[in-house]
Amino acid sequence: MRTYIIRRCLQSFIVFGAILIIVFSMLQITGNPAAVLMPLDSTDEDIQAFSKEMGFDQPIPIQFAKFILGSDLVDNLLGSEREKEKVDELERDPDAPKIVRTKGVIRGDFGFSYRHEIPAMGLVLEHFPNTVLLALVAVLIAVVISIPAGVLSATFRNTWIDYTSSVGAMFGQSMPNFWLGLVLIIVFAVYLGWLPTSGYDAWYYIILPSITAGLYATARITRLVRSQMLDVLGMDYVRTARSKGIVEWLVVVRHALKNASIPVVTLVGFELGILLGGTVVTEAVFAWPGVGFLVVDAINNQDYPIVQAAVALLAFVFVFVNLVVDILYAWLDPRISYS
Structure with a gap:
């Protein structure tokens, strides 16, 4: 286990070093x-x-x-x-x-912002909590929806529940974020007038951006949960539990879901890392005051120190989150550390 952790830390260090070279090249290629x-x-x-x-x-x-x-x-x-x-x-x-x-x-x-004349990293860190909040809420929505959907889809295989869940997952993976965001704005903000279109002045301002950001993660997790549950439900120990007369929902939750959760935990952590570093489009559509919205504004104004600081920070967070997930995965399944 110790050797595995050291190896993964070295790999993460090399990856982040390569990212810094790319970040440095941003200004040079101009x-x-x-x-x-x-x-x-x-x-x-x-x-x-x-x-x-x-x-x-x-x-x-x-x-x-x-x-x-x-x-x-x-x-x-x-x-x-x-x-x-x-x-x-x-x-x-x-x-x-x-x-x-x-x-x-x-x-x-990373130097001073050309436009604001304040430290670039300080400005990025001011916006970073909003990006973290958006990513966490999006992942929470994805987990709350996808795990029950995947479990029900596998439990009631080849029924209308399974078909509905599968079609919804395919729709979620096919729909571009910016298009979904615009559709939600038109329906819930312009037509119905229930929710605001942009900004962050109250808690409900995060509803539309988080749904937009979390849809793809919801679809991926749903499909993985269904696949893992189908594999586990066919195992001998599950059939043994059923033969002993254990209630079906206990068999599904206690025996099947528990053993199918390791890959799901990995994917949830991976999706969190992606959302922390990749909500630029969602933040731009909803004018959410996060790092992504700041980066778009900096690119339009050629404020390269802000772009460099933001890319470096988001890359570091993504690499760090994936490192933690890999270590957690190895801890949950010791076979990984010996492979």
């Missing part, structure tokens, strides 16, 4: 970052001078080291007193952009 940061009426000479002052003309490995470790630490390691003096001078200039020196990813610093 060309010269100085051209993005400078005003539109800047001359080529001004852009080149600013690029040199900011260190964008330095080799990519040095820029990446500063992105990860921080400008101050890299300058100290390289002995770049001249670079530090330039940075200090720019930081004292009230008209200079507040993005000169960062403490690096290892200290959670």
Whole structure:
């Protein structure tokens, strides 16, 4: 078990490191970052001078080291007193952009937002609780609906209950989030007037976004529960329990569902990780004040530090959640850690 945990931690570290390389490349693939940061009426000479002052003309490995470790630490390691003096001078200039020196990813610093001129990660963390709330409510809805639906579908196989559940699951996996969100807005907000279309001023504002975000997870979990229950219901120990005269619902819940729950727990954790890192479309449709809505606004305004901070945070959460789920899976089923 210990070896398995260490191996999974190393794999997660490698995955997150690869993600950081992609995050760092976001600004590099735009060309010269100085051209993005400078005003539109800047001359080529001004852009080149600013690029040199900011260190964008330095080799990519040095820029990446500063992105990860921080400008101050890299300058100290390289002995770049001249670079530090330039940075200090720019930081004292009230008209200079507040993005000169960062403490690096290892200290959670992605620089300042170009638009808001406040730390990018701080702004992302302000919106992150709303994304977490939306993801948790969506997963809760998915679990509450999918587990009973999957159990009933397997228990009453080839009946109208099974057919209804299967068709509903196929519909849930086929319906795009943005389309479902628009349909819910038209029906429940515009036509019926029961629920608001956007924002977050009361608890009921989360109903439509959470249903939209959780539909796909509901469909996947329902199909998995049904599949696992069908396998377990055919096992010898289930038939033995029935032959002893145990009530059917006790056989289903205590014997069948309990043994079919391990893959379901894994999928629920995986879906939670996906929702924490992938509610951008839902948040954009409902103007939900989460990280996804912030990222869309940052992309439209070319505010790359916010995009970098948001992608790094959501990727870290996704990797961490999957690591915890894998360890939990190995703990529930020790065969996994020895495979």
